[in-house]
Amino acid sequence: MGRTFTESARRRQIVAAAIEVIADAGYAKATYARIAEQAGLSSTGMISYHFKGKGDLLREVVAEVIRVAEAYMLPRIEAQSGPRERQRVFIASNIELAAVHPKEMAALLEVLNLQGDDAQDEFAASRKAVMEFQEQRVRAAQESGAFGPFDARVLVTAVQGAIDALLVRVLREPELDAAACGRELADLFDRAVRPAEVCMEAHRTWGEES
Numbered sequence: 549m550g551r552t553f554t555e556s557a558r559r560r561q562i563v564a565a566a567i568e569v570i571a572d573a574g575y576a577k578a579t580y581a582r583i584a585e586q587a588g589l590s591s592t593g594m595i596s597y598h599f600k601g602k603g604d605l606l607r608e609v610v611a612e613v614i615r616v617a618e619a620y621m622l623p624r625i626e627a628q629s630g631p632r633e634r635q636r637v638f639i640a641s642n643i644e645l646a647a648v649h650p651k652e653m654a655a656l657l658e659v660l661n662l663q664g665d666d667a668q669d670e671f672a673a674s675r676k677a678v679m680e681f682q683e684q685r686v687r688a689a690q691e692s693g694a695f696g697p698f699d700a701r702v703l704v705t706a707v708q709g710a711i712d713a714l715l716v717r718v719l720r721e722p723e724l725d726a727a728a729c730g731r732e733l734a735d736l737f738d739r740a741v742r743p744a745e746v747c748m749e750a751h752r753t754w755g756e757e758s
Contacts, residue, residue, distance in 0.1 A: 559598050561587050563608050570609065571654035575662060606659055606667040613656045614674050616649055617642075631689035632741065635707075636734040638682070642711045643730030646718040654719055679704050689741070696743040707737055 551559070565587035569578045580592035580602075589595070599605040621641040628634045646653050659667050682704045689695040714733055718726045 555598065558594070559608070560612075562589075562595055562598060562605070563612050566605055566609050567612065567651055567655045570658050571651040575658045603666050606662075607670050609655060610659055610667045610671050613649075613652045614671070616652050617645055620645060620648060631685060631692070631694045632738055634685070635741065636738055639707060639711060639734040639737060640727070640730035643714055643718060643726050643733060646715055647726035650719065650722075653715065657716065657719060675708070679708060682707070686741075693743060695741045698741075703737075703741065710737075 562583065565583050566578065569582045569586050573582065580595050583605075584590075584592045584595060587594075595605070599608070621638070624641050625634050625637050628637050656671070660671060662668065683700050686695060686700040686703055690697065690700065710733055714729055718724050718729055
């Protein structure tokens with residue numbers, strides 16, 4: 549039997565509170581008591597009623613962060629007309645998430661730093677699916693001539709690693725301009741994927757302007 553509207557709303561309320569507490573206090577201090585207080589619940593029993601344990605709650609936290617990220621990124625990516633533009637927006641919007649949804653991204657980082665938690669497996673499965681899809685798009689762009697010749701999997705791995713590293717930095721240094729950092733990283737990989745003739749033309753144009 550499915551959940552009632554009230555039960556679903558309560559679960560969302562608890563998950564939102566858990567994200568706030570984990571982002572602000574860290575996973576180690578994210579007790580049921582703190583989460584209940586953040587959610588405005590009368591007792592921690594409400595959390596236990598809706599979630600089988602802290603692991604179950606963490607899995608829902610990760611699932612919610614993934615939903616938030618997809619809702620922000622996918623419309624922006626799919627609005628682009630070509631593979632280079634889509635890659636640029638994919639990279640830039642990943643970094644922008646740190647500014648647009650800082651609590652969600654900080655909470656996700658805390659969860660991913662845990663050792664052997666099932667929530668990590670859920671995120672890893674989602675990450676694998678995204679990277680496989682990105683690899684397919686890279687190969688299609690190479691076949692169309694929009695991207696140059698290189699190992700598609702190496703590129704996708706490098707892009708994701710760079711995104712992860714820059715996201716950590718932006719979250720830990722809030723004075724940084726996340727959007728500017730995202731654009732710079734997107735520029736870097738845009739230069740990396742260009743076909744040789746496009747790079748030569750860009751270099752020639754730059755030389756003439758100089």
